[in-house]
Structure formats: C-alpha cells, structure tokens
Amino acid sequence: MTGRPDDQMPEDEVLAAEYALGLLDGTERAAFEARLRRDPVLSRAVVDWQARFATMAEAEVAPVAPPQRLEAAVMALIAPGTPSASAAVSLWDRVAFWRGLTALSGAVAALAVGVAVLPVLDRPDAPPVDAGATEIGGIPPGTILMTHILPLEGSGLGLAVTREPGGALQIRRVAGGPTDGRAQEVWLVLDKGTPPISLGLLGEEPLTTLTPPPEVSQRFGAGAAIAISDEPVGGSPTGQPTGAILALGRLVAL
C-alpha cells in the first residue's frame, strides 16, 4: 500500500459502508470509531451511506399500517411522568447524550442546539463551515463559552448561557419561567466521576448573573455541561440535584 489518496479513498468508503451496515467486528469497530471521533470527513461518509441505505429501504420496503392501538401505547410511553420516557437516566448519561457536539465548531453547535430551543424562528440552513477550523481541546483563556440549554421533561424552560472571559455566567431565559414555590438551581456537570457542582439559583427575572468562585470557574471548558434542576426554595438541601433535571446543555467555545 503506497498510501496514495487513490488507494485510501475506496478503503475508507468501504469501512464507512460496513460500519453503517454493522458488519465490522468488535475490534475493527472500536478502531473505526476512534478514527470517527477525529475525522469529520469519515463521519460524513458514514452519514452518506446511512442515507443511501435508508433510501434503499424507503424505495423497497412497503409501508404496513401498524395496529391502531399502538399509537395510544406509544403516546402513553412518552407522556410526562413515565419513567421509561426519560427520567431513569442519570444526569451524566444525559450529558453524554451530547457527546460529540464539542467537535463541531461552536457556531454550528450553538446553531444546531439553538434551533431546537427556538423553533419559532425560521430554520436557518446550516452555514458553510470550514471543518479545518474545528477546535476540540485547548480552549484559550478568555474564550467565551456558551450554550443554549434545552428543556427536558416538558419543563418548557429554554435558557441561553454565556460565560464571559472573566468567569461570570449570564443566563437568559428564552422560554419558560420560574415555578411557584420551587427554585431552579444551576449546576456545572464535568464528567461521570465528578458530582455536579452548584453554581447558584436562577432568579425570577429574565437575566441572571452568577459569578462562581475561581476554583469552580477554572473548571469550565468546552465539553462541560450546564444543567438546571428543580429544587425546594433556597436550593438543594443536599448539595446535589434532588429534583427533576429541567434543562441541560453543553458548553461550546465561541
């Protein structure tokens, strides 16, 4: 193998197709996934194969109406308060749900998430992005980190969070409001092994500014997440989230 692009291209195309089909064995799959995490072009190849195969299924598989009763069953499964819908998932698992977002450029990730937060706006087409400009690690000091926080469990809460270079957090409500007789507490979620760190309570006004102490502030970075939990007035009595997670979003660098 000379390593010329001509030789490499078909090989990666084939691997992408095999990955999309689920044909790679455990070792091959792990090696391929490790490459996927670093290689947006390879990832795009997988997405394109998924699209081709889905198109094949759409063209060749006849629709079959499911029995009427299934619709009611599905609607019951996703109704608020149904544990299987979402509640029985740890906070970190929720954050892990967002894994990979930091690999997108900040602008695109913010856009992608922002669309979900504010769908009343026209759907902007994804802007052209220079994949080479994607910065994953090594956030330079002074970088603004921001996230749009997605509502969960029908909380209706939508928040835009900006972290100023000095460390202050600006949290703006874009949807939803405070709940009577309850507090909404803001948490920094770092990784599975680290308990969430309380950043304070959301105020009732649209804009809340929180200034975490330096030892907390220095732990912010792209990849960390901000979560909002429902708590008794005054905040969590235990120092850890005790109520429902109302909203969650991952920080990206702008």
Next chain:
Amino acid sequence: MSDRDHLEYLLSRVALRDQEAFSELYRATSAKLFGICLRVLVNRSRAEEVLQEVYVKIWNRADRYRVTGHSPMTWLITVARNHAIDRLRAEGPPTADLDAVAPMAAPGPTPEASAIAAGEARRISGCLDELPPDRADAVRGAYLEGQSYKELAELHDVPLNTMKTWLRRSLLSLKECLSR
C-alpha cells in the same frame, strides 16, 4: 410546505416535547417504519414492540436530529432500522450508533447528500438491479436482515473472504452508479 419541510417542522416541535406534533409525526411515518421493523424482525408482535421502542427513541432524540445532516425520513428510517437490528441481534454488539457518528459529521447536507435525498430514491432500485442478483440480495440482507459476513457467506455458499470481496465491490459499484 413539502412533506420533508413538514416533517422537519414536526421534529423541531418534538424536540421541544410537543406531544401533538409527535402524534402527527407518528401518524405520518409509522406505516413506513413499521414496514421496516417487520422486514427486519419478521415476527409481527416483536415488530410491534420494537416500533414502540423506536418511537420512544425518536421522542427522546429528536433534539439530535438537526445535527445529523440527514433528511427527516433518512433519520427516522436509520433510527428504526438500527434499533430493529439491535433487537434482532439482541446479544451482539450494537450496530452503528447514530449518536456516535452524526454529530461528528461535517455539518449540512453535502452536494452528495442532497443528491441522495432528491434523486436516489428513484434510482437506487435501478442501481441495485445493475448488480448481479445474488450480490444485490447480499446488500439488502446486510441492511434489512442484519446479516453478518459469516451468515452471508453461508447463505450464498461462498468462502468468507469471497463474500467480503463481493460485498465491498458491490457497495463501491452502487455508490458509483448513484453518483452518475
């Protein structure tokens, strides 16, 4: 509003936990996804069970849809197919996870992806027909029946490495045909 735009709109509402939009999405797409679950799982009651799981997944992951660059139907079909195959294999490792891949992809539909969405639905069957019939069946078998290389080799009665070469060449021919 085109069907695609309408599904896009419904998915954006579902990402916000809009149950009415979800119900409408279910009615618009469940026959297609049930067809796929049935094709993969064959057994009707299993397919019904899996269809429910697929829609719970769609409900929980609709907020991820936009970052994938897929068309709505492609995303829905991929979620359904991958979940049905995972249930079929039950014991084995999960198949390609949309979440593991999609957010990494260079965002936005590539010219190729747009072509896929627009023209390939009509052409893909024609391109499959250009392959020798047993090889086209192997591609279908891998996608719609979750067959492994080993199973495909046994089914077509060829050595494992021959099967791998067959399928890889078929996939590249298919891609070539679709990009014409």
